Every structure is written in structure tokens, then in C-alpha cells.
Amino acid sequence: MATIVLHAAPRTVVGKAVKKLRLANTVPAVVYGHGVKSRSLAVEAIAFQKVYRQAGSSSLVDLVIGGSAPLKVLIHAVQQHPTKTIPIHVDFYQVKMTEKLTTDIELHFVGESVAVKESGGILIRSLDTVKVECLPSNLVPAIDVDLATLKTFNDKIHVRDIIAPPGVTILDGGDEVVASVTPPRSEEELASLSTKVEEDVAAVEKVEAKKPEDDEETAEPEIPTTAVPKKE
Numbered sequence: 652m653a654t655i656v657l658h659a660a661p662r663t664v665v666g667k668a669v670k671k672l673r674l675a676n677t678v679p680a681v682v683y684g685h686g687v688k689s690r691s692l693a694v695e696a697i698a699f700q701k702v703y704r705q706a707g708s709s710s711l712v713d714l715v716i717g718g719s720a721p722l723k724v725l726i727h728a729v730q731q732h733p734t735k736t737i738p739i740h741v742d743f744y745q746v747k748m749t750e751k752l753t754t755d756i757e758l759h760f761v762g763e764s765v766a767v768k769e770s771g772g773i774l775i776r777s778l779d780t781v782k783v784e785c786l787p788s789n790l791v792p793a794i795d796v797d798l799a800t801l802k803t804f805n806d807k808i809h810v811r812d813i814i815a816p817p818g819v820t821i822l823d824g825g826d827e828v829v830a831s832v833t834p835p836r837s838e839e840e841l842a843s844l845s846t847k848v849e850e851d852v853a854a855v856e857k858v859e860a861k862k863p864e865d866d867e868e869t870a871e872p873e874i875p876t877t878a879v880p881k882k883e
Contacts (some may be wrong), residue, residue, distance in 0.1 A: 654722065656704045656713045662691040678738050682714065691769060692716060692743075699738065703729065705858040709756045710792050714743055723787060723862035752824065755780040758813075758815030759793035764801035764832055772804055778875030781821045796829060807831045826874065839881060 662679060669679045676696045683689035703726055706712050713721035723820055727744035731737070746752055757780050758781060766772040781794065800806060811825030 654713055654772065655702055655706050655710060656715060657694060657698060658715045659692040659694045660717060662693040664693075665691065667766070673739060678741055680741040681745060682722065682726075682743040682745055685747065685750065687745050690716070696737065696743065699741065702726075703738075705760040707757065707792060709754055709790055711746070711790060712743075714745075721826075725752075725787075727752060748787050751784055751786055753759055753782065753784050754790070756783050756791065757793045758829065759795050760762075760798055760830065761795050762797045762799035764798045766803055767798075768807065769803070774798070774801075775831050775833055776829070778810070778823075778827065778829045778830070780812050781813065783819050784822055785819040789816065791816050791819070794819075798830065799834050801830065804832055804834050818846040832856075 652714045659680065659682075662672075663678075663814060663819065672679055672693055677693045678696050678699055678789055680694050681689055687796075702712060706726060709728050710725075711723050712726060714724045715721045722745050724743040724745050726741065728742040730736050730740040732739050732858065737858075749820050757779060758776075762771070767774050771837040792814060796808060798808075800808060800812070808829045808831070809825060810821060810823045810829060813821060813829065
């Protein structure tokens, strides 16, 4: 896999002043690690988003701070804007190549289930990631899970069935279900659901049709305010 590089700059701006950084399309960040002193950084927003799409949270990134030698880091946490799809703070975790780490790796579902293709079943994915332990050099972007083993509605894929890459230990319980297939709904079940929806719609229409009396006071609804945690 090609080396993923992200450039960052030391950051002295903290507190409420970081708002100016975000207005300039810059994301405040911090890098820390086991036995490593944390440092405040700033990364260019568009460059970070491109790297994040490529690396996710389980691929090593070469973080270059100023003109210094690159640090091997994982994108540990990303705080998103509450209403926009943009990051407002990033945590980088600096790894030691000789020290095992614990992280989540995405599951990549491949193949096709006979129970879905030929019997019309519904695929249920109970897990999207698994927690693993490994050396940083053994990290992989994703672990494949073959759905072809789901041939009947009784078949299940458990964590113990996942074939982990060399050097990677899966920490989740082996009995935990990863994927299964449920039978399609019968015509009777679909008819029952349709009837219930019609009843719910009728109930809503009755509520909307009921108007308050002229002498009733109608107060303006209170709009709750949500406190968004801020990071320096």
C-alpha cells in the first residue's frame, strides 16, 4: 500500500480563537501517544478529508509537522460539525512500530449468499467492524468476510469464522454474530403491515383535524438549545 502523507503545522491558537482557523478552512488537531507529549496542530481541511477517505481509522498516515521527519499516526477520532459534513477537530495517535496497538478494522463483505440470491432472504449485517490487536506494520484497511457461506436461513457467520490477516488478533467474542439471513416476509405479514400503516395515517389525520377552541391559549413552543462540546 502506498504511503499516505498529511502535512500539518504547529498550532498556538487555542480556546475560542480556533473559530478563526475553521473559517480559514483549517482544522485544529492534536497528536498524542503512549509516552509521547501531546502537541496542538492545524491541518488544511480539504487535504485532511482526502486523506481520511483513503486511510480511515486503521491505516497508518505519515504526519509531517512543518519540516520535521514524518510521524507514524492513526486518525484516532474526528469531531464532525453538528449540521455540516465537515470536521471541526481531529485527534492523531502516534504509534510505535515495535509496540502493539488496539484499534477497530472495518469488515468488507464479499461474495453472495445463496439464501439471498435464490431464496429472497434479507441479509442482516450485525457488525461493521471488529476490534483487533497487532503491530502497526500488520494493520490492514479492511478484513474480508465471505457471504457465500450463508446458504440457508439457519446459517450464520460468527466472529470465530473470520480469517484474520497474519499478525492480527481479533479481540471480539467468537460467538458474536457478524452476518445472517432472515426469510422474506410472507404476504400475510406484508398485508398486516399495510393495514397498520393505514390505521396510523387515519389516526394522524384525526389529530390534525382537531383544532383548539377559540378561547384556548396557544403558546410558542420552546426551542431547546444543544451545547456542542468544543475542543481546543
